[in-house]
Amino acid sequence: MPGRLEPEPIPRRDFLGLAAVWSAVAAFFAAAIGSLRLPMPAVFPESNSKVKLGPPDAFRPGTQTHLPEQKLWVVHDEGGLYALSTVCTHLGCIAGKEKSGEFRCPCHGSVFSKEGKVLGGPAPKALGRLALSLAPDGQLVCDTMTAVDPATRLKV
Amino acid sequence: MTPLDTQSAPASEAPRPGGMSTFLANLLDVPRSLYDSIVRHGPPTSDRTKSQTVVSNFFLHVLPAHIHVDSLKFWATCGLGIVTGVLFGLLCVTGILLMVYYKPSVAEAYDSVKDIVFVVPTGRFMRNIHRWAAHAMVAFVILHMARVFYTSAYKAPRQFNWLIGMVLFVLTLGMSFTGYLLPWDQLAYWAITIGANIAQSPRELTDALGVTSWLDVGGMQKELLLGAHYVGQEALIRFYVLHVMVLPLATCIVLGAHMWRVRKDGGLARPEKPVPAVPPPVSVKELPASTRSWGLMAVVKGQSPHVGAEMEDTVPAYPGALYAIAALSMLTVAASLVLGYLFDAPLKELAAPTVPENPAKAPWYFLGLQELVSYSAFMGGVGIPGIVVLGLGLIPYLDREREDAGVWFSGRRGRTVAVASALFAVAWTVLQLWFTVRFGWLRNWYPEIPQLAITILNPGTVIVAVFALWSIATVQLTRSTRLGAIALFTCFLVSFAILTYFATVHRGPNWDFYWWPSMWPRH
Ligand code: HEM
Ligand code: FES
Numbered sequence: 001m002p003g004r005l006e007p008e009p010i011p012r013r014d015f016l017g018l019a020a021v022w023s024a025v026a027a028f029f030a031a032a033i034g035s036l037r038l039p040m041p042a043v044f045p046e047s048n049s050k051v052k053l054g055p056p057d058a059f060r061p062g063t064q065t066h067l068p069e070q071k072l073w074v075v076h077d078e079g080g081l082y083a084l085s086t087v088c089t090h091l092g093c094i095a096g097k098e099k100s101g102e103f104r105c106p107c108h109g110s111v112f113s114k115e116g117k118v119l120g121g122p123a124p125k126a127l128g129r130l131a132l133s134l135a136p137d138g139q140l141v142c143d144t145m146t147a148v149d150p151a152t153r154l155k156v
Numbered sequence: 157m158t159p160l161d162t163q164s165a166p167a168s169e170a171p172r173p174g175g176m177s178t179f180l181a182n183l184l185d186v187p188r189s190l191y192d193s194i195v196r197h198g199p200p201t202s203d204r205t206k207s208q209t210v211v212s213n214f215f216l217h218v219l220p221a222h223i224h225v226d227s228l229k230f231w232a233t234c235g236l237g238i239v240t241g242v243l244f245g246l247l248c249v250t251g252i253l254l255m256v257y258y259k260p261s262v263a264e265a266y267d268s269v270k271d272i273v274f275v276v277p278t279g280r281f282m283r284n285i286h287r288w289a290a291h292a293m294v295a296f297v298i299l300h301m302a303r304v305f306y307t308s309a310y311k312a313p314r315q316f317n318w319l320i321g322m323v324l325f326v327l328t329l330g331m332s333f334t335g336y337l338l339p340w341d342q343l344a345y346w347a348i349t350i351g352a353n354i355a356q357s358p359r360e361l362t363d364a365l366g367v368t369s370w371l372d373v374g375g376m377q378k379e380l381l382l383g384a385h386y387v388g389q390e391a392l393i394r395f396y397v398l399h400v401m402v403l404p405l406a407t408c409i410v411l412g413a414h415m416w417r418v419r420k421d422g423g424l425a426r427p428e429k430p431v432p433a434v435p436p437p438v439s440v441k442e443l444p445a446s447t448r449s450w451g452l453m454a455v456v457k458g459q460s461p462h463v464g465a466e467m468e469d470t471v472p473a474y475p476g477a478l479y480a481i482a483a484l485s486m487l488t489v490a491a492s493l494v495l496g497y498l499f500d501a502p503l504k505e506l507a508a509p510t511v512p513e514n515p516a517k518a519p520w521y522f523l524g525l526q527e528l529v530s531y532s533a534f535m536g537g538v539g540i541p542g543i544v545v546l547g548l549g550l551i552p553y554l555d556r557e558r559e560d561a562g563v564w565f566s567g568r569r570g571r572t573v574a575v576a577s578a579l580f581a582v583a584w585t586v587l588q589l590w591f592t593v594r595f596g597w598l599r600n601w602y603p604e605i606p607q608l609a610i611t612i613l614n615p616g617t618v619i620v621a622v623f624a625l626w627s628i629a630t631v632q633l634t635r636s637t638r639l640g641a642i643a644l645f646t647c648f649l650v651s652f653a654i655l656t657y658f659a660t661v662h663r664g665p666n667w668d669f670y671w672w673p674s675m676w677p678r679h
Contacts, residue, residue, distance in 0.1 A: 039394070040376070045384050068510050091353035091533055093346065093512040106514035107350060108530035109667035120600050122530050124360045124607040145385075 049145035056081065056140045056156040066097070070142065072130060073097070080153030083142050084116050085128040095127065103127065115150070126150065206472035216478070218415050220423060222470035223477050227424040232307075232562065235484045236300035241411065242488040243293040247331075248404060250286040254279075258338065260396035262389045265340035266506045273503060280500065287501035289492045290332050294521045297328045305551070305645050306574070308561045308638065309425035315552035317417040320410060322549050327407045329521070334399035336519060337392065345507030346516035348395070349387050352378050354529060354537030361534050364608035386509070426562040514665045524655035530667050531597065531614035540616050544648060551645070555637040570642050573630060577643040581650035584622055588615050589658055593669045623647040 010018075051070055059065055059081060065074045071094055073084045086103065088095045093107035102119065103112040110121030117126045131146040132154040140154075182189075197208040207221035226232055257276055259268040272279035301321065304310055310318035337348040359374035368375075383390030418424065504513070518526050528536030565571040592615045598605050626647060631640035664670040665677060 039380055039383070041379060041383050041390070044379075045388060045390060046386065071510060091350045091357070091529065093349070093516060094510060104666055106512050106666050107346070107516050108526075118599070119603060120596070122532055122599075122610075124363065124533070124611075 046145070050141050050143050052135060053140040053142055055138065056134065056154075059140070070144065072142065072144075074132075074140075074142075077153075080155040081132055081140070082150075082153055083130040083132050085130055085144075087128065088123060089118075089125045089127060090121070090123040200472075200474050203472055206474040209474045210472070216474070218419075219473040219477050220419055221473060223473040224423055224426055224470050226426040226469070226562070228471075228476055228480060231564070232424055232426065234299075234303055235480070236296055236303050238481055238484045239488050240293060240296040240300050242485045243289045243296060243492070244407065244411070246289045246489060246492055247286060247293060250282045250289065251400065251404070253282050254286060255400060260338070260393055262340065262392055265338065265392060269339045269341075269503060273500075281496055284496035284499065284501050285492050288495040288499070290335060291519070291521075292492065294328055294332055297325050298521075301325060301548075302645075302649060306642070307425060307564055308566055310552040311425070311558065311561050312552075312556065314417075314421045314425060314561075317414060317421055318552050319549055320414045320417060322545065323410050324407065324414060326545065327403055327410065331399060331403045331407070332519065332521070334395040334403065337387070337395045338399065339503055340392065340507050341504040342507055342511075342513050343502065343504045343516075345387060345509065346513045347518045347522075348391070349512075350516065350518065350526075350529075351522075352382050352387060352391070354533060355381050357533040357537050359534075360532065360607065360611055364606065364611060424562070427560065428562075515663060515667060517659070517663075520656060520660055523659035524652045527655045527659040527663070528616040531592075531616050532611050534611055535614060535616050539611075540620055543620065547644070551641055555641045557636065557638045565642065566638055569634070569636075570639060573634070573639045573642050574646045577626065577630075577646035578650045580626060581623070581647040582654065585619065585651045585654045588619055589654075591615075619651060623651070 053067065053070070053074065059074050059076045061076045061078075063076055067074060071086050073086065075082050075084060086095050087093075088105040088107065088110055090105065090108055090110050093105050095103040095105040095110065095112060098104055101114045103114075103116070104110070105112075105121065105123070108122050110123035111119040112123070112127050113119055115126075116129070118124075128147045129150050129152060131143040131148045131152075133141050133143070134154075134156075135141045140156075195209075196212060198205050200206040200209040210216045210219050211221050254272060257268055257272050257279065259265060269283070272283050274280070304318065304321065333351060337344045356374040356378035358377070359368055359372065362368040362371060362374065378385070381391070381394065382388075383394055517523060525536055525541060528540055530536070532539075560566045565574050597614060598610050623644060627640045627644035630643040631637055634640070661673065662669055662671065664673065664675070670676055
């Protein structure tokens with residue numbers, strides 16, 4: 001009889017058995033990974049992320065308007081209009097404007113400048129700028145899912 | 157009465173076979189014969205029938221037939237694992253009762269919890285019990301883990317059961333995290349918003365490396381958890397399914413494996429009695445024929461129980477172990493009922509997605525992490541917890557010194573190391589917190605500093621690095637991996653406690669430092 005040190009070549013029966021086991025294991029894992037595809041959403045509930053903000057002349061030059069429902073400030077400076085999100089870039093609380101004009105987040109104390117730049121706290125990046133556009137009916141529209149470069153302005 | 161007797165009909169008033177009288181006799185005998193059909197052995201008076209009581213009962217079968225006397229002593233376990241298990245059972249019962257009225261929809265969840273509190277008979281009581289038992293379960297899981305660690309009960313052959321325990325630890329945290337959202341009040345909403353964004357925080361790293369556009373692990377995790385980009389209906393239903401179904405079921409299964417392993421690893425860890433150098437050969441026939449599982453275990457090869465080696469120090473598990481478990485269960489349930497009767501579980505205003513709570517605090521066991529998260533989202537929420545879980549899991553594979561399982565702190569030297577490490581951890585953590593509150597951190601000094609620098613170097617990572625060095629130094633000095641492990645574990649445990657306390661008491665609105673919650677500015 002072959003000893004432990006010189007094992008027999010795998011007999012055919014064992015080979016078939018092992019093939020069955022390993023293909024079952026492989027199939028199981030493939031199925032498990034495939035099933036994980038289901039909870040990965042293909043369509044998001046908020047996929048229609050555009051909100052109308054009203055007529056653009058409501059936002060006069062030199063003003064800043066708070067829209068709490070939309071969690072943003074619409075600012076009209078020399079260049080034009082831009083929308084500044086108040087969703088903290090740290091972990092998603094809502095930063096509030098202080099009397100000084102700076103934004104402070106209640107959750108872990110991040111501080112942002114008037115323009116949204118990080119001044120302190122754990123936030124890794126500046127407050128987001130959101131895409132503004134004009135709807136065919138002339139209303140100002142904000143796409144809350146589309147971030148834009150901080151230099152972007154909408155001229156009105 | 158011997159087992160054989162019970163199977164034959166009572167001899168005394170043997171009726172004529174057949175006919176109505178047999179029927180009546182059988183009818184009268186139903187309670188007895190029913191009992192005898194369930195319990196197929198005599199009353200547990202002898203060693204043998206005591207063993208049979210345990211072995212032939214499905215529910216008692218988690219216990220071995222014989223248990224080592226040392227395992228029954230209070231300081232062997234402090235009963236912590238049992239208490240955790242009882243709490244889990246209590247949570248399942250009260251949880252199912254809550255499910256009768258709870259509605260997992262954004263429009264109705266909050267109102268249904270209000271109904272549970274104000275309308276449903278005993279609803280408030282059940283909810284309170286569920287809440288306090290959930291908190292207690294987390295606390296007891298941690299205590300149980302600490303007991304196992306400090307008594308070296310993770311050492312061979314129990315390494316793998318330690319890993320199973322780690323899974324249970326994570327599952328427990330998962331259950332309590334998912335349960336936290338369900339009431340859909342302000343507390344729930346903002347805690348989960350933060351939690352979900354922590355899941356997204358690997359973005360902090362991928363952003364800093366500039367690879368987010370093609371490898372967005374964080375974003376995927378958040379989408380998987382919430383089914384959306386915000387905490388809404390999709391998130392609520394996902395959390396609900398996880399909370400009432402997936403995680404409890406997984407816990408039941410893993411718990412089964414945990415208990416099974418405790419027995420297969422030879423019962424609870426205990427100090428080894430000096431065993432003769434050459435163990436006397438044990439043959440299956442020599443063993444007391446009391447129970448079949450003893451016979452079976454003798455044939456199992458490998459590191460399973462040293463059958464026969466310590467037989468003289470064991471007692472039948474019935475009734476001693478059973479009494480102990482019953483007493484612990486009574487105490488646990490009684491304490492939960494008293495807490496539930498005296499204290500109401502909080503329920504804040506309805507969730508308002510545009511007005512965060514200020515301060516928005518997670519449940520206490522996550523507050524230590526929240527403090528770390530306030531330095532760096534990725535490190536505090538993913539990086540450091542990941543390192544800690546990984547480190548805990550590796551303990552039994554890195555510290556393989558074989559002596560003294562079942563001895564607290566492995567004796568005097570270990571106790572010294574533990575005390576020294578605790579003092580060191582207190583000193584360092586307090587110093588670090590004082591420094592951060594007083595002087596701020598890199599971003600306050602160099603506003604333009606790249607995020608990557610802060611992610612890598614922040615008060616949290618500094619603490620971890622210092623503790624790692626401390627424990628490496630301990631290994632070097634004492635030439636013992638066990639003492640090094642004690643140093644590291646103690647440091648983390650103590651630091652966790654301090655951070656938790658600090659974030660609970662000394663952090664107020666805007667996460668600012670306050671000496672006392674009564675000093676928070678009122679709005
Ligand atoms: C089978 C087991 C369980 C079921 C069926 C269950 C079910 C529920 C239900 C329906 C709620 C919502 C009702 C409410 O908010 O008052 C809830 C809340 C909660 N559960 Fe569970 N649960 C189980 C186990 C656990 C475990 C093991 C933990 C933690 C270790 C836990 C922690 C919580 C927490 C923290 C809440 C929030 C409680 C509150 O605010 O009232 N649950 N659970
Ligand atoms: S969420 Fe704003 S600082 Fe943490």
